Amino acid sequence: MLIFIFTEVMFFSGLISAHAIVKSQSAGQMWPPYGQPRLPVEETALNSLALLVSGIVLVLAWFAYKKQASNARIPLLLATLLGTVFVAFQGVEWAALLAEGLTMQSSAYGAFFYLIVGTHAVHAIGALGGLGWAFFKLDRGELTSTALATVSAFWYFVVLVWPVLYWTVYL
Amino acid sequence: MADTVADVHQHESAGHDDHHHEQNFFVKYLWSTDHKIIAMQYMFTGMFMGLIGGYMAYVFRMQLAFPGISVPGFGQVSPGEYNALITNHGSIMIFWLAMPVLIAAFGNFLIPLMIGADDMVFPRINRLSFQIFFVSVLVLLASLFVQGGGFGGAWTSYPPLSAESTYNLTDLGSSLWLLAVALEFVAFLLGGINFITTLMNSRAPGMKAYDIPIVCWMIVIASILFMLSVGPLIAGAVMLLFDQVLNTGFYDPTRGGDPILWQHLFWFFGHPEVYVVLLPAIGITVDVIATFARKKIFGYKLVLYTAVATGVLSFFVWAHHQFVAGIDPRMANVFTITTLLISVPIAELLFVMIATLYGGSIRLTTPMLWALAFIAEFLIGGVTGIFLGASGADIYFHDTYFVLAHFHYTFFPIAIIGTFCGFTYWFPKMFGRMMNETLGKIHFWGTIIPFNFIFIPLFVLGMGGQHRRIYNFQHFPELAGPEMYQLREIATISLLIMLAFQAVFFYNMIHSWLKGEKAGKNPWKSNTLEWTTESPPPHGNWPPDQMPVVYRGPYEYAHPDREEDYWPQDEPA
Secondary structure, eight states, X not given: XXXXXXXXXXXXXXXXXXXXXXXXXXXXXXXXXXTSOOOOHHHHHHHHHHHHHHHHHHHHHHHHHHHOGGGGHHHHHHHHHHHHHHHHHHHHHHHHHHHTTOOTXXXXXXXXXXXXXXXXXXXXXXXXXXXXXXHHHHHTTOOOHHHHHHHHHHHHHHHHHHHHHHHHHTO | OHHHHHHHHHHHHHHTGGGOSOOOHHHHHHSOOOHHHHHHXXXXXXXXXXXXXXXXXXXXXXXXXXXXXXXXXTBOOOHHHHHXXXXXXXXXXXXXXXXXXXXXXXXXXXXXXXXXXXSOSXXXXXXXXXXXXXXXXXXXXXXTSSTTOSOOSTTTTOTTTTTOHHHHOOHHHHHHHHHHHHHHHHHHHXXXXXXXXXXXXXXXXXXXXXXXXXXXXXXXXXXXXXXXXXXHHHHHHHHHHHHHXXXXXXXXXXXXXXXXXXXXXXXHHHHHHHHHHHHHHHHHHHHHHHHHHTSOOSOHHHHHHHHHHHHHHGGGOGXXXXXXXXXXXXXXXXXXXHHHHHHHHHHHHHHHHXXXXXXXXXXXOHHHHHHHHHXXXXXXXXXXHHHHHSHHHHHHHTTBHHHHHXXXXXXXXXIIIHHHHHHHHHHHHHHSBXXXXXXXXXXXXXXXXXXXXXXXXXXXXXXXXXXXXXXXXXXXGGGOOHXXXXXXXXXXXXXXXXXXXXXXXXXXXXXXXXXXXXXXXXXXXXXXXXXXXXXXXXXXXXXXXXXXXXXXXXXXXXXXXXSSSBOOTTSOO
């Protein structure tokens, strides 16, 4: 999993550097380009907090699991729910932006926004699936510590890469 | 993570005894998780794709030397078909021949056998990897037959040509090509994770890091390089696919995009990729040379550290592909320096091979001939690379046949010579029978001599200003003189001879497979662990109660205290 995450890190750095190059070439011009809606910076900051808290709760779940497996039930469920809230709220935000006229075709700015944030969302949904599976297994008392460590490692990746993306795309 | 893998491995080893029931054909060949069967599937799929790539080369070389003729077995070549042929020739030879054969086939076959494991760590992921790879083959082949024909934007697929279907006229072909490449990468990501974790976790008891045969190290270092470099390309490929399908403007300057961006993302992967296929080929060659020179390799750790250094450096040379694409001259200087620097570790690896040969008692078997040819031919490829790495000279040589001849002098030794070297060396282990040496040598000379006659004229043509990507040179009076056509005809006729000699190889392979002399466990008197089991190895590689234990390094040849000139790794002192 760690090796796979290295590949993922390189994948996201590819996206970020592509974004940085295109952005730097529009130096002197407006970024975001004229006529394109501003991104909801404050709402997303609040939403990001939900994601970060979810990561912290998952750390607590790990320590609880170490003490006694069944203790991890509530924190694991909470982390999954917070993550779901994050993804759902991002979805609502997308719908609003689309209504305001920011689409993939409207500009490179819009295209990068949807590409980078969308890629993150796909990763988040995949990782949430993993967490849900872990909860299901825990419920039946079959969750091994390595399985939990693997799905959590991927969720930590999703959580930790988000501030970087937020800083790149929104600010 | 490390402990998971160890758990799984122990579980798998315990499970092997009770899995020895008879399997029907489909279970055995479609769903087998045995690393040897998967390796053979990769090997023969790769060779089949190599034949298709060779056929494509034959068609477009005929068109170049004898423009407008009806090529036997193809017919008239239209400009669109010509573009599709060169594009898919390049893609196939790199992604569907060099990668599957050198990394996936040899990695799958050799790593478990050479480190004394019964299988890969994740056998089912391994199976999935081949199945995805096979789908990618089908998608690529299908892309050649859709409306508009196969993708014709060169294997580097630069936008805007590749992004806009109004330019390339192959709407479906280009998307399918990109999809095939993406599937292929997924397959190799899965394979790469497997190789790395297997080497880390399943070594035989007693095998320390410096007791691992070089070829295993090389395949694993190559996998790490691949995994680190492929991310940006996938990012770029997603953007390109969106440009093609969703009509976004990532590479369209009129909408705020940047076409050069693709070149950076592509070559950030593309240049390490050269070393991804080079390192396994060097590993195979080093192992073969040590066995047939009956000598310890010169500087085991040196080879290892040099390979790592090459890998690190290879991430900092990519922009030498863009010297004339409009990058900052100061950046061009930096990349000239790093590009020239990377020839140092590569030269070091070749010197190690030569130093290993020095004073050895050399046996000129077929695999050894291939290994020696690798040194000689790759050297020419490396030396001509210096001209292209220097940004001043590159402005003249860029996109001429000089470049083309240069990288064929590197890729041919890697993909073809490396493959034949490894295949002839491990054939006895794969199929339990020896290959015919006489036929092997006929095939060797019949391949090497025409190979030089193909590409040396192309160096000359390139220096004469012959540009790549031209369909018919008759349209360019300064390139259509009789002296230039003679050189082109020499190259094409040599290609025909070389392709004809491949029949000898396939005859030899099939004949030896069925009727060859029985090989026994260790026909080459080599030290490494794969030669301590039966040929071909049974399911699980060794009987479960006789898994090998390692006592020494893999290259203890001609030890002064011993009567035998080799000392197998698993023999107690």
